[in-house]
Every structure is written in C-alpha cells, then in structure tokens.
Amino acid sequence: MKKILIYLQTSVDGEILPVGLELIGEACRLAERAGDTAVYGAAVYGADFFPCGKDPFVSSKKTLETLAGLTGLKAVYAFECKGLESFEALPYAKVIKLCIDELKPDVFLVGGTPEGRAVAPTVAALLNTGATADCTAIDLDADGALLQIRPAFGGGIIAEIITPSARPQIATVRAGVFLRTDKTEGLPLPSVILRRIDCESGCPSFSVLKKRVTGLCAEKFEQKKVIVAIGGGVKSVGDLSVFEELCKKIGASLMCSRVVVERGLLPQSRQIGLSGSCVSPELLIAFGVSGSAEFLSGIKAAKRIIAVNLDKDAPIMKIADEPVINDMYAVAASLRDYVAADDGANGKVQK
Amino acid sequence: MKIIVCIKQVPPSGGIVVDETDRVQIRSGGVLNPCDARALAVAVMIKKRLGGKITALSMGALSAESTLRQTLAIGADEGVLLSDKAFRGADVCVTAYTLAQAVTKLGGADLILCGQQTTDGDTAQTPFSLAARLNIPAVGFVKAIEFTGETPIFIQELSGASAAVEARFPMVAAIGLSAAAPLAASLKERLDAAKKPLKIWGLSDMPDSDGSNYGLIASPTRVIKISRISTEQKNPPITEPPADTAERILKAVRAVVGGR
Ligand SMILES: Cc1cc2nc3c(=O)[nH]c(=O)nc-3n(C[C@H](O)[C@H](O)[C@H](O)COP(=O)(O)OP(=O)(O)OC[C@H]3O[C@@H](n4cnc5c(N)ncnc54)[C@H](O)[C@@H]3O)c2cc1C
Numbered sequence: 001m002k003k004i005l006i007y008l009q010t011s012v013d014g015e016i017l018p019v020g021l022e023l024i025g026e027a028c029r030l031a032e033r034a035g036d037t038a039v040y041g042a043a044v045y046g047a048d049f050f051p052c053g054k055d056p057f058v059s060s061k062k063t064l065e066t067l068a069g070l071t072g073l074k075a076v077y078a079f080e081c082k083g084l085e086s087f088e089a090l091p092y093a094k095v096i097k098l099c100i101d102e103l104k105p106d107v108f109l110v111g112g113t114p115e116g117r118a119v120a121p122t123v124a125a126l127l128n129t130g131a132t133a134d135c136t137a138i139d140l141d142a143d144g145a146l147l148q149i150r151p152a153f154g155g156g157i158i159a160e161i162i163t164p165s166a167r168p169q170i171a172t173v174r175a176g177v178f179l180r181t182d183k184t185e186g187l188p189l190p191s192v193i194l195r196r197i198d199c200e201s202g203c204p205s206f207s208v209l210k211k212r213v214t215g216l217c218a219e220k221f222e223q224k225k226v227i228v229a230i231g232g233g234v235k236s237v238g239d240l241s242v243f244e245e246l247c248k249k250i251g252a253s254l255m256c257s258r259v260v261v262e263r264g265l266l267p268q269s270r271q272i273g274l275s276g277s278c279v280s281p282e283l284l285i286a287f288g289v290s291g292s293a294e295f296l297s298g299i300k301a302a303k304r305i306i307a308v309n310l311d312k313d314a315p316i317m318k319i320a321d322e323p324v325i326n327d328m329y330a331v332a333a334s335l336r337d338y339v340a341a342d343d344g345a346n347g348k349v350q351k
Numbered sequence: 352m353k354i355i356v357c358i359k360q361v362p363p364s365g366g367i368v369v370d371e372t373d374r375v376q377i378r379s380g381g382v383l384n385p386c387d388a389r390a391l392a393v394a395v396m397i398k399k400r401l402g403g404k405i406t407a408l409s410m411g412a413l414s415a416e417s418t419l420r421q422t423l424a425i426g427a428d429e430g431v432l433l434s435d436k437a438f439r440g441a442d443v444c445v446t447a448y449t450l451a452q453a454v455t456k457l458g459g460a461d462l463i464l465c466g467q468q469t470t471d472g473d474t475a476q477t478p479f480s481l482a483a484r485l486n487i488p489a490v491g492f493v494k495a496i497e498f499t500g501e502t503p504i505f506i507q508e509l510s511g512a513s514a515a516v517e518a519r520f521p522m523v524a525a526i527g528l529s530a531a532a533p534l535a536a537s538l539k540e541r542l543d544a545a546k547k548p549l550k551i552w553g554l555s556d557m558p559d560s561d562g563s564n565y566g567l568i569a570s571p572t573r574v575i576k577i578s579r580i581s582t583e584q585k586n587p588p589i590t591e592p593p594a595d596t597a598e599r600i601l602k603a604v605r606a607v608v609g610g611r
Binding site: 133 | 588
C-alpha cells in the first residue's frame with residue numbers, strides 16, 4: 001500500500017486553506033490512477049486555538065468536524081501543540097516528522113504558501129530527503145515513485161525530477177495549480193487521529209521565537225476578475241502610472257512578471273508565475289510580457305488572454321486568445337485618454 | 352555579534368546555461384544574487400547597532416570569488432568560498448548540508464542571514480534547510496526590519512498576515528527583496544576589499560570530508576529529463592492601430608465586469 005500525506009495548513013479560525021483541498025483533489029486522482037494508494041492529511045494547531053475551558057487540550061468541535069468531512073482521505077492527523085500558537089518552521093516540521101515517522105508515507109505534499117514553503121524544506125532536511133519547490137505537475141507510478149515536474153533554468157525548459165531512494169518524496173505546489181474535486185459520493189470519510197504534544201515545557205527542541213501577528217496583508221490579488229499584467233516592457237516607475245490608473249478605473253488588479261519585481265517596480269506579492277501566484281481571472285491583459293515558461297505556469301487557468309507585444313514571436317503571442325502586435329505605450333496612451341477624459345461619456349476611445 | 356551572510360553568484364538575467372549530459376547548471380561568472388545583496392545590507396545595519404563581524408559565505412565555482420570580493424567591498428569583513436568539484440550539482444538538501452559544515456567550521460554564528468531566494472533556482476528553500484541542519488530557528492520571507500532597543504525585529508510575511516518576530520540568537524533569517532536597499536561600494540571600499548581575507552575551502556577543509564556526502568551523488572533529488580516546451584500558435588497575431596487595441600481591451604473588460 002502506497003501512502004500520500006498532505007500538509008493541511010489552517011487559517012487562524014481553523015479553516016483548511018484552499019490549497020490543501022486542491023492537493024487532496026490531485027492526490028486522490030493520482031491514487032486512483034496508480035492504484036493501491038491511500039491519502040492522509042496532517043494539520044498542526046496551537047493549544048490557544050481551541051476554545052477550551054480549563055483543559056488546554058479540549059479540541060474544538062467545529063475543527064474536528066471540518067477534518068472529519070475531508071472526503072477522500074483515509075485518516076487525518078490533528079496535532080494539538082501547546083506552545084505552537086503561531087507558525088514557526090522548525091517546531092512545526094518536527095511535529096510533522098513525528099507523523100511521517102509513524103505513517104511512513106511515500107509522498108508528502110505541501111501547499112506553496114509562505115508557511116508551506118518553510119515547512120517542506122525543513123522536514124526534508126530533518127529526514128535527509130529532497131523537496132522539489134513549486135511543481136506544476138506531479139505523477140505517481142505503480143511503485144510509488146513521484147515524478148515532479150516544473151519549469152527550471154529559465155528559457156522555456158521543463159525539468160522532470162525524481163527522488164530515487166530517499167523517502168518521503170516531498171513537493172510543494174502553489175495555490176491554483178490543481179483543482180479541488182467536487183466528487184464526494186462513494187469516497188470514504190477519514191478517521192481523525194488526535195495527537196497532543198506539549199511543546200512548551202520540558203521539550204527544548206521545540207523552543208519557539210517570540211512572535212506577534214501584526215495584521216493582515218494588504219490586498220488579495222487572485223480574487224479579481226480582470227488582471228492587468230505588465231512585464232519587461234516596463235522599464236521605470238514613470239511607466240507604471242498609466243497601468244495603475246487603468247486598473248483603478250476598471251477595477252482590475254495590477255500584477256507583473258518577475259523582472260518587474262526584480263526592477264523594484266512592484267512588490268513580490270504581485271508576481272505571477274512559478275515563484276509567484278497562480279491566477280485564474282476571467283480576463284488577463286498582458287502588456288510587454290514575453291510569456292516565459294515560468295510566467296505561463298501561473299496563468300493556465302485564465303479564461304481569456306489579450307496580449308500586447310511588439311514581438312509577434314514572443315511565446316505569449318502563441319497562447320493568447322487575442323495576440324495583438326502593438327507598442328504597449330501607444331495602446332496605453334489611448335487608454336489614458338479614456339481613463340482621464342471619459343467619466344460621463346460612453347466609454348469610447350477617442351480616435 | 353557573529354554574523355554570517357550566505358551569498359550566491361547567479362547568472363545575469365536570463366543567462367542560465369545547462370550541461371545537457373547531467374542536467375546541472377554550468378557556472379561561469381555572474382552577479383550577486385539580488386536578495387543576497389539585501390541580506391548583506393541587513394547585516395551591515397545590524398552590525399552598526401550591535402557591533403561584531405560579518406563573514407560572507409558562498410558555495411560555487413572559483414569564478415564566484417569576484418562576487419565574494421564585491422561583498423567585502425560592501426561591508427563583509429571576511430569571505431569564505433566553498434569550491435570543489437565534489438560540491439558540484441548539489442540540490443537544496445546537500446547545499447544546506449555543505450553550508451552547515453562550513454558554519455560549523457567557522458565556529459557557528461549568532462545570526463545567519465540568507466537571501467530569501469535566488470534568481471536561478473528560486474526555490475526559497477535553502478535558508479530553512481540550513482536552519483534545520485543547524486537545529487536553530489528560522490524566520491523566512493522577511494519583508495522589513497525594525498528594532499526594539501537593540502533587538503532586531505523581523506517582519507515576516509505569512510498567509511494573509513504579517514508577524515513581527517523578535518530575534519533570538521542563534522537563528523537564521525531569510526531576507527526578501529523589500530527588506531532593505533542594496534548597498535553600493537565606494538572606490539576606496541573597493542580598494543580596501545582587496546586587502547580583506549578571502550579563504551577558499553575544499554572538501555578536505557570540511558569537518559566531514561567524505562566526498563560521498565556532497566554534490567550530485569549525495570543529492571536526494573535528480574533531474575532525469577529536461578525538455579524545451581514548444582507551443583502551437585493558438586490564434587493568428589492581430590495587427591491594428593493602438594486605439595483599436597484600447598477599444599478591444601475596454602470591450603473585453605466590459606464583457607466581464609459589466610457596465611457601459
Ligand atoms: C527558477 C526560476 C523561476 C522563475 N519564476 C518566475 C515567475 O514566477 N514569474 C515570472 O514572470 N518569471 C519567472 N522567472 C523568470 C522568467 O524566466 C523570465 O525571465 C521572465 O518571466 C521574463 O519576464 P518578461 O517576459 O516580462 O520580460 P522580458 O523577457 O524582458 O520580455 C519583455 C517582453 O516585452 C516585449 N516588449 C518590450 N517593449 C515593449 C513595448 N514597448 N510594447 C510591447 N511589448 C514590448 C518584448 O517583446 C518582450 O516579449 C523565473 C526564472 C527562473 C530561473
């Protein structure tokens with residue numbers, strides 16, 4: 001029997017993050033294809049999280065119900081860890097390691113959130129195994145070998161990676177790469193295995209840093225229906241304003257390729273692609289983006305793509321629904337007229 | 352205060368070359384990885400307040416010496432380059448093991464600063480892997496630094512939240528692009544850098560000098576195949592006046608969000 005373990009990251013109010021559900025969906029598909037494979041989940045909680053009366057280890061009913069409702073899993077481990085009220089890579093990884101030591105999974109899948117991207121390599125180091133970051137596809141063969149696929153080295157190269165002998169085979173996958181399954185009938189419900197660990201007293205290896213959660217990050221970009229993506233065609237801060245104004249006007253998110261982040265023009269939270277976000281807008285408008293393999297892996301789910309590029313041979317022009325050969329600044333100038341002038345009129349571009 | 356900054360020489364933008372036989376990246380010169388430049392700037396900032404010594408540590412080809420020399424001009428006090436054929440082709444797990452060996456040989460450190468990610472690998476994993484090897488805490492995805500008195504506070508990005516993490520030594524911090532502005536060296540600093548110590552360590556200098564624990568052979572992961580993607584043209588390119596493209600875009604937007 002092959003086993004896949006999935007790290008289920010939870011939000012502050014105990015919800016499983018969507019990326020965890022996406023991983024369950026994909027793992028169940030892999031399990032079905034490979035045969036003789038069971039899928040498990042593991043979640044780590046602090047003690048404070050649970051509304052608990054006197055005993056810090058009385059679990060929240062709602063959380064247990066959530067875990068018990070994760071169809072497709074054979075079992076889910078819930079670790080209640082006194083002292084791990086906020087995330088920290090090493091102690092969290094040590095808890096996960098306890099789970100891996102017990103379950104001995106062939107595969108360990110982790111969502112590519114900041115926390116997950118810290119947990120995966122930490123667990124890997126503790127177990128002397130590999131972890132492939134940001135896989136865009138995975139496959140499991142009948143022997144339990146995991147094929148880890150991702151763009152690598154830039155320049156349109158896709159690499160296939162394996163972990164020949166070390167176990168578990170670990171991979172992180174960004175949110176939005178896989179689909180959740182809606183199929184529930186016929187699938188078993190998991191048993192919930194509750195484990196309690198006191199990481200506070202008498203356990204120096206779980207010592208934690210002093211931390212205070214300071215507030216929510218600004219905007220969430222993935223949600224917007226229209227995304228304007230700018231790329232290497234944007235050279236300086238001055239070039240940005242027209243696109244920012246446009247986005248404000250039409251209610252779109254302004255995002256970008258990695259070079260724009262490297263140039264310090266937009267923060268990393270706005271990067272689309274392999275090492276940024278996967279987006280799934282109704283409409284993506286790409287200005288001066290070449291469409292590297294890394295960038296394209298983040299826009300697979302975009303419904304409609306308009307690309308504006310001077311180079312008709314840029315890869316993005318091949319995959320776009322409407323590849324338009326034009327100078328992005330000339331188009332932007334026309335849009336600026338609209339953005340500046342037209343508020344009462346009927347949205348026609350002045351020719 | 353002993354500070355080690357892990358730095359990497361990376362190919363200039365878009366210039367990664369791969370050896371097709373064993374699918375390992377070919378290293379031949381390059382630039383200081385952008386996040387590492389920020390990590391070094393943070394090290395300099397912390398040293399100014401707390402005093403101490405900054406060691407720049409790098410693993411790479413001998414060509415990485417020039418990049419290490421550059422960090423000496425920017426503010427590192429000494430440089431250590433780990434360079435040996437035996438180290439070639441290391442994945443994250445083994446890279447972190449090699450760096451941890453060097454940290455041990457350096458007698459440990461209070462603070463190990465890394466760039467969060469490199470432009471050529473972009474996995475963001477090595478800092479966490481290194482911390483796990485050394486069994487010390489790590490704070491990752493640091494987007495800003497503050498101080499409470501003399502204690503550095505790392506502002507860390509989490510899912511949908513930020514956390515302020517008080518430094519407690521020894522620890523690893525992985526520094527993102529926005530945490531600090533990179534420093535530039537003056538001519539005098541560059542001249543002075545030539546006089547600062549720069550050591551090159553090979554396999555035999557490591558506490559564990561068993562070659563089978565390093566490089567490609569020790570790496571748990573293997574790249575078994577690389578292929579170039581080729582996509583077919585989905586739709587023919589459109590040539591039209593810019594104003595028509597603007598019109599096209601606005602029409603498409605209206606189709607999604609409604610309105611005029
Ligand atoms: C491990 C790894 C991970 C990576 N992860 C990511 C990632 O997550 N996201 C990402 O985006 N990249 C990523 N990259 C980088 C990626 O390989 C490319 O370098 C990057 O995507 C290029 O961005 P670009 O197409 O915007 O810029 P460029 O390559 O500079 O292309 C600019 C494009 O704009 C066009 N252009 C220029 N001027 C104009 C104009 N006036 N009007 C119209 N068109 C114009 C050009 O024809 C060209 O097609 C990664 C690389 C590596 C090695």
